[in-house]
Amino acid sequence: xxxxxxxxxxGFSLRPRKEMPEGLWMRCPxxxxxxxxxxxxxxxxxxxxxxxxxxxxxxxxINYLVDEGSFQETLPDMTTHDPLGFKFRGTTYKQxxxxxxxxxxxxxxxxxxxxxxxxxxxxxxxMEPNFLMGSMxxxxxxxxxxxxxxxxxxxxxxxxxxxxxxxRMHEGVVSLAQMAKTSAAVARFGQAGGLFISVLTDxxxxxxxxxxxxxxxxxxxEPGALIGxxxxxxxxxxxxxxxxxxxxxxxxxxxxxxxxxxxxxxxxRNEIARLIDYCQT
Amino acid sequence: MPDGHNNINSGDHLEFEEKIADLDRQMxxxxxxxxxxxxxxxxxxxxxxQKQVAELKRIYxxxxxxxxxxxxxxxxxxxxxxxxNLMVKDFRELHGDKCHGDDRAIVTGxxxxxxxKVLVVxxxxxxxxxxxxxxxxxxxxxxxxxxxxxxxxxAEKFKIPVVTLIDTPGAHxxxxxxxxxxxxxxxxxLARMSLLRVPIVCVVIGEGGSGGALGIGVxxxxxxxEFAYYSxxxxxxxxxxxxxxxxxxxxxxxxxxxxxxxxxxxELIDAxxxxxxxxxxxNIHDTxxxxxxxxxxxxxxxxxxxxxxxxxxxxxxxRLIGSSPTEKLRRRxxxxxxxxxxxxxxxxSKTKKIPAKV
Ligand SMILES: [Zn+2]
Numbered sequence: 001x002x003x004x005x006x007x008x009x010x011g012f013s014l015r016p017r018k019e020m021p022e023g024l025w026m027r028c029p030x031x032x033x034x035x036x037x038x039x040x041x042x043x044x045x046x047x048x049x050x051x052x053x054x055x056x057x058x059x060x061x062i063n064y065l066v067d068e069g070s071f072q073e074t075l076p077d078m079t080t081h082d083p084l085g086f087k088f089r090g091t092t093y094k095q096x097x098x099x100x101x102x103x104x105x106x107x108x109x110x111x112x113x114x115x116x117x118x119x120x121x122x123x124x125x126x127m128e129p130n131f132l133m134g135s136m137x138x139x140x141x142x143x144x145x146x147x148x149x150x151x152x153x154x155x156x157x158x159x160x161x162x163x164x165x166x167x168r169m170h171e172g173v174v175s176l177a178q179m180a181k182t183s184a185a186v187a188r189f190g191q192a193g194g195l196f197i198s199v200l201t202d203x204x205x206x207x208x209x210x211x212x213x214x215x216x217x218x219x220x221x222e223p224g225a226l227i228g229x230x231x232x233x234x235x236x237x238x239x240x241x242x243x244x245x246x247x248x249x250x251x252x253x254x255x256x257x258x259x260x261x262x263x264x265x266x267x268x269r270n271e272i273a274r275l276i277d278y279c280q281t
Numbered sequence: 282m283p284d285g286h287n288n289i290n291s292g293d294h295l296e297f298e299e300k301i302a303d304l305d306r307q308m309x310x311x312x313x314x315x316x317x318x319x320x321x322x323x324x325x326x327x328x329x330x331q332k333q334v335a336e337l338k339r340i341y342x343x344x345x346x347x348x349x350x351x352x353x354x355x356x357x358x359x360x361x362x363x364x365x366n367l368m369v370k371d372f373r374e375l376h377g378d379k380c381h382g383d384d385r386a387i388v389t390g391x392x393x394x395x396x397x398k399v400l401v402v403x404x405x406x407x408x409x410x411x412x413x414x415x416x417x418x419x420x421x422x423x424x425x426x427x428x429x430x431x432x433x434x435x436a437e438k439f440k441i442p443v444v445t446l447i448d449t450p451g452a453h454x455x456x457x458x459x460x461x462x463x464x465x466x467x468x469x470x471l472a473r474m475s476l477l478r479v480p481i482v483c484v485v486i487g488e489g490g491s492g493g494a495l496g497i498g499v500x501x502x503x504x505x506x507e508f509a510y511y512s513x514x515x516x517x518x519x520x521x522x523x524x525x526x527x528x529x530x531x532x533x534x535x536x537x538x539x540x541x542x543x544x545x546x547x548e549l550i551d552a553x554x555x556x557x558x559x560x561x562x563x564n565i566h567d568t569x570x571x572x573x574x575x576x577x578x579x580x581x582x583x584x585x586x587x588x589x590x591x592x593x594x595x596x597x598x599x600r601l602i603g604s605s606p607t608e609k610l611r612r613r614x615x616x617x618x619x620x621x622x623x624x625x626x627x628x629x630s631k632t633k634k635i636p637a638k639v
Contacts, residue, residue, distance in 0.1 A: 081605050083547065084538050088523045138603025145600060167491075169514045169523065172537045173549045176513040177602040179492060180499045183468055184475035184599050191476065207513075209464035210492045215472050229464035229492070230454030234518075238454050248459055258462050 028052050030224075044265045053222050053265055055202055057104065058111050058128040061161055065269060066115035066124065073113040075146055080108070080139045086170040093170040096132070104130035108139045109164070112147040114156070118273040123151040125160040127208075133165035136208050140168075141178030144212060148185040148194075157195040157276050162213040166206020166231075179211035186215045195279045197272055200227050200250065200259065214258070218275055220268070221250035221259045228253075287357060287565050295351050297340065301559070304333040337559040344508065347531035349540045350516060352508040353487050357562040359569060361388060361405040361446055364486065367569040368394055368576075369401055375432055381461060384425030385416045386449070387497070389432040394444060395577035400436035402429045402497050403446035406487070419488070420453035423466035426496045430470050433477055442480040442580055445497045450515065452493030467496040474499035475599065480583035480591060482576055484554065485509045485541075486561075501595050502579050504552040505541040506572070508560050511550070512539035549602065552579075 026037050031050035040047065044064055045054040056064070062071050079097070086093035101107055109131040115124045125147040127134045144160070151158040167175045186196060198216025200209075202225035210229055213219075221227060228248035236243055246252055253259040263271045294302040308329050311322040344352065352358070365372050369392035377383040389402050406419035429445075436443050452463055474481060474497075481500030489498070489511030505511055514522075516534035521527040538544070541553040554575050557564035583591060 083603065084536070086536055088532070088536055089525075089529075141603050142605075167513050169519050169537070171603070172513050172539065173511055173544060174547070174603045176491060176495055177549060177599065179468075179495055180471050180475065181599040181602060183471035184499070184596055187472035187475050188596065190472075207492055210467040210496075211471055212468070214462075214465040214468035228459050229452065229467070230459070235454045235456065235459070239456070241456070243456065247456065252460075256460050256462065258465050 046265050051223060051264065053202060053224055055129055055163070057130050058106060058126045061126050061201075062111070062115070062124070064265065065126075065159075065161070065272075066117055066122075067119065070116040071113050071124065072115070073111060074150065075112065075143055077107060078139050078143060080137050080171065082171075083138065083174045084170070084172045086172070088170075096170070100131050104128065106131045108143070109134045109136070109168075110140045110143045112143045112150075114150065114154070117159070117269055117276070120157075120273055120276050121154075122157050122159050122272075122276070123147050123154070125158070127161060127163040129163045129203075132168060132170075134163045134208075135165050135168035135175075136178050136182075136211075137168035137171040137175050138178060140164075141175075141181050144182045145185040148182075148189045151194055151196075152189050152192060155194075157197060157279070158189065159197045159199065159272060160212065160216070161199040161201060162204045162208050163201045164204060164206070164208035164213075166208055176207065179207045182212040183215060186212045190215070190217065195276065197275055199268070199272075200253075201225050203227070205229065205231055217279070219258070219260050220263050220271065221253060221261075222265060222268075223250055223262055225250040227259070287563055289357070289563060293355070293357055293562070295348070295355070297348050297351075300336050301333060301340070304329050304336065308333075334558065341508075341559055344540075345531065346510075346534035346537070346540050346543075347516065349508050350510050350530075350534050352560045352562070353510050355560065355562045358487055359561050359565045360408065360487065361403040361448060362408065363565055364403065364446055364569055364572065365390075365392075365401070367566065368573045369399075370394075372401070375435075376428075378424045378427035378431055380427055381424040384422050384428060386419050386421040386453070387425035387429050389428055391441070394573060394580075397577060397580045398441055399444045399576075399580070400432055400441050401444050401446065402432065404449040404494075404497070406448060417453055419449045420451060421449065421493060421496070422453050422455070422458050423461040423463050426452075426463075426466040426470050429497050430466075430473055433474065437477050437479050440479055442482070442584065443477065443500070444576055444580075445481065445483045445500065447483060447485045447489050447494045447498055447511075448487035448509075449490045449493045450488050451490035452496060467492050470496045471499055475596060476592065478588050478592070480580060480586075481595075482579050482583070484572055484576065485511050486572065489539075490515060499595075499599075501583050501591055502551045503549075504554050504575055504579075505544060505550050506554050506561060506568070507541055507556040509541060510534075510539040511541075511544060512537050 024037055026035050028035055028047040030052035033049045045056050082093050106128045109128045112125045115122055125144055196216050198213055198219045200221040204213050204227045226248055250262050254262055308326050311326050315322045372390050372392035374390035388405050392401055404419050405416045407413035407416035433443055483498045483500045483503045485505040487509050491513055516530040517527050520529040520533040544550045545553050554571050557567040561568040
């Protein structure tokens with residue numbers, strides 16, 4: 001019984017899943033098939049048996065999404081100035097940042113830049129799940145706003161791929177205010193007629209969902225992605241009932257009217273290109 | 282309750298107010314004695330009272346972050362209904378989001394504050410158990426945020442300024458809330474409030490709990506009552522995640538810099554509204570009066586600014602939060618230079634308009 005609950009919670013956990021252990025073989029957490037790693041990687045990190053979409057880092061996402069070699073990154077080295085001087089449990093936020101930088105090779109939880117998707121110019125922002133759970137601090141806020149500004153100046157569509165555990169509590173209200181800041185930037189962009197395509201991937205929760213991620217002109221979700229405001233664990237602990245099957249998945253969000261379409265990873269390029277064509281005459 | 286003093290009973294003292302409680306007990310005994318035995322103890326009582334005032338001053342001038350959180354959550358702290366009763370004249374509540382329901386955790390309506398006609402949007406926690414359950418303990422559902430937005434659009438149409446009073450532990454985490462799009466409702470408010478073409482004044486009167494507070498907290502000015510707090514996550518939640526131990530909430534509260542004084546120092550809020558000695562719950566009238574004074578003064582200021590400038594400033598201020606200190610400095614110097622340039626131009630061209638400070 002305990003075993004069973006545990007595996008069930010794994011599907012919801014916000015911690016970066018260790019889905020890709022080293023080795024030739026791996027097990028799909030959803031269908032439990034043993035899979036040949038290179039076969040999964042060739043399949044865009046989607047399980048060939050059950051279409052489970054594995055979490056992927058920002059660099060891989062960019063490779064899958066844009067025309068080869070077309071991504072020109074902006075502000076790659078922007079780092080946070082640790083506005084609160086945050087210390088916890090005998091360590092500091094700065095140390096945590098360094099550890100995650102080492103582990104993930106990323107410098108922050110978002111990368112932005114100009115790119116092409118099937119020949120169509122876009123401004124792209126991609127979140128990095130392996131860097132402090134893709135949480136939004138001031139750098140993510142700044143970068144997203146910079147991307148919005150670039151899209152507005154160059155009159156290009158804005159594509160944002162979200163993947164985040166929410167606000168970054170190490171930055172306190174500075175982090176909270178990024179929700180308002182990014183929403184305001186996206187709102188202005190929309191008012192000026194810009195096209196914003198929001199792509200929600202596993203997981204998109206908390207302050208990111210409750211700000212720019214939900215403000216797209218068009219919202220696309222990857223199959224099975226966890227999407228919500230409060231984390232499932234918080235909800236379960238607060239209201240003390242068992243959560244229904246499939247709660248807070250992309251399919252649940254589609255059913256309740258908050259997502260325009262669910263798109264398989266292999267079709268994402270196509271669909272985004274088509275949407276851009278529809279919106280730009 | 283003469284001169285607005287709230288009755289603080291023996292159970293109402295916070296854990297760090299032991300000495301205050303003790304003095305209250307002594308004064309109570311003396312009062313009882315003087316009424317039963319007819320002896321005049323007023324001089325002694327006055328002395329004790331003076332001692333208590335000194336003690337309150339000492340404690341409250343130096344509250345730790347966690348103690349502040351406890352004051353902000355005090356069961357007798359003035360809540361929205363007190364502000365509506367004492368501060369808003371001729372209040373007309375407007376119900377419902379015209380979509381799903383009428384969330385009681387958020388109250389919206391028209392009224393006057395001072396001489397200013399306003400739309401009030403406030404979070405209500407409820408006083409007694411029944412009210413608390415009706416108000417869901419101040420935790421709004423999506424329909425609450427949608428109601429707030431609907432009424433704000435209405436206010437915009439008729440050029441009525443918006444005043445929001447924030448007091449929530451957070452937006453409600455529940456199955457229904459997710460089904461009806463809690464995240465989307467809050468996001469929509471953030472986006473639309475940044476564009477709303479009327480002045481918006483936001484005041485945190487108790488708990489400013491995360492996205493649930495921010496959902497009605499985007500505006501031209503944000504003030505926090507002296508012993509209220511505003512935070513990205515509850516200290517308990519932060520402790521459970523980063524300390525892996527919920528009982529470390531006091532440490533988390535300190536680290537989160539969630540008190541009004543800290544927030545002002547970090548330039549995240551515009552003003553701290555003072556509370557009476559010993560916290561808002563000790564004198565509701567004075568608290569409400571201070572808030573009213575702030576709102577009236579601020580609205581008068583904001584109404585003098587052209588709406589285009591107001592919106593530009595609202596946006597610029599948001600954009601500055603979290604930009605690096607050097608960037609902040611650069612933009613500020615730039616703004617300063619522009620202002621000086623404009624002022625020089627204004628003088629040389631002999632027009633009298635000198636642009637107001639941003
Ligand atoms: Zn599978």
